[in-house]
Amino acid sequence: MTTKVLEVKGLCKSFGGVRALRDLSFTVNENEVLGLIGPNGSGKSTTVNTLSGVLPPTAGEIRLGGHPVQNLPEWDRVAMGLTRTFQTASVFPEFTVREQVVLGCEATRRSRPIASAFRLKADRAEEQEIAKRVDTVLELTGLTALADAKVGVISAAEQRFLMIATALASGPKMILLDEPAAGMISHERETLTRMIRRICDSGTSVLVIEHHMALIMEVCDRIVVLNFGAQIAEGTPAEIRENRAVIDAYLGE
Numbered sequence: 227m228t229t230k231v232l233e234v235k236g237l238c239k240s241f242g243g244v245r246a247l248r249d250l251s252f253t254v255n256e257n258e259v260l261g262l263i264g265p266n267g268s269g270k271s272t273t274v275n276t277l278s279g280v281l282p283p284t285a286g287e288i289r290l291g292g293h294p295v296q297n298l299p300e301w302d303r304v305a306m307g308l309t310r311t312f313q314t315a316s317v318f319p320e321f322t323v324r325e326q327v328v329l330g331c332e333a334t335r336r337s338r339p340i341a342s343a344f345r346l347k348a349d350r351a352e353e354q355e356i357a358k359r360v361d362t363v364l365e366l367t368g369l370t371a372l373a374d375a376k377v378g379v380i381s382a383a384e385q386r387f388l389m390i391a392t393a394l395a396s397g398p399k400m401i402l403l404d405e406p407a408a409g410m411i412s413h414e415r416e417t418l419t420r421m422i423r424r425i426c427d428s429g430t431s432v433l434v435i436e437h438h439m440a441l442i443m444e445v446c447d448r449i450v451v452l453n454f455g456a457q458i459a460e461g462t463p464a465e466i467r468e469n470r471a472v473i474d475a476y477l478g479e
């Protein structure tokens with residue numbers, strides 16, 4: 227039986243007169259990588275922004291593990307297992323890689339109202355749990371050897387891997403990646419491709435926005451295609467490659 231991690235129904239988002247999202251409906255299952263592709267301005271980032279809680283949807287339903295979350299703030303969604311990275315990397319150059327990932331853990335801990343209402347500092351058991359989680363996440367993102375390096379000195383690609391690691395530190399069921407390969411060269415994209423697969427295999431479903439077709443076609447189980455905010459196709463990479471509407475709107479450009 228397939229378990230639905232994320233369900234999106236009739237999602238709409240307008241900015242004044244601009245209808246950025248028009249009635250999107252799709253699901254992401256457990257152990258699945260879903261690709262979201264489409265031309266510039268087709269609504270990909272807006273989708274991630276409404277799913278993560280950065281923007282309120284104009285209409286529609288977002289369910290996480292069966293629970294409606296569309297009216298919850300971003301941090302509640304993180305605590306419930308939905309996390310994301312942004313299109314541009316934001317890191318603290320003076321922190322070490324490990325410290326930056328610990329921040330990601332802290333973010334979830336603080337968002338548990340009962341735990342944080344009574345004590346602001348982690349107790350010993352909690353600290354050990356955090357350390358273990360950080361090690362796992364560094365391993366998953368290939369950053370173990372750089373754990374004690376200052377964030378400011380690692381490469382741009384490594385900083386992007388670190389953004390993924392920080393998001394994973396909250397132990398999510400689902401991670402949303404907005405153009406994770408931006409600025410990467412080919413061997414870094416290959417590293418990222420393997421990383422996305424490992425993340426999925428470790429129990430975190432992935433929604434990935436990318437315009438590098440090779441990466442999308444290799445890593446995704448299914449792909450949703452947007453054009454002018456509307457869903458024009460959905461299918462396996464093989465189906466999408468053959469889809470006439472997709473070729474006309476996007477792949478053939």
Ligand code: ADP
Nearest residue numbers: 241244246264265266267268269270271272273
């Ligand atoms: P993509 O990520 O696919 O390139 P976006 O989701 O960023 O596309 O944008 C979709 C549409 O919504 C575009 O027409 C864009 O100009 C508009 N848009 C996105 N964010 C905003 C915003 N905060 N305010 C007004 N219009 C926006």
Ligand code: MG
Nearest residue numbers: 270271272313
């Ligand atoms: Mg975008």
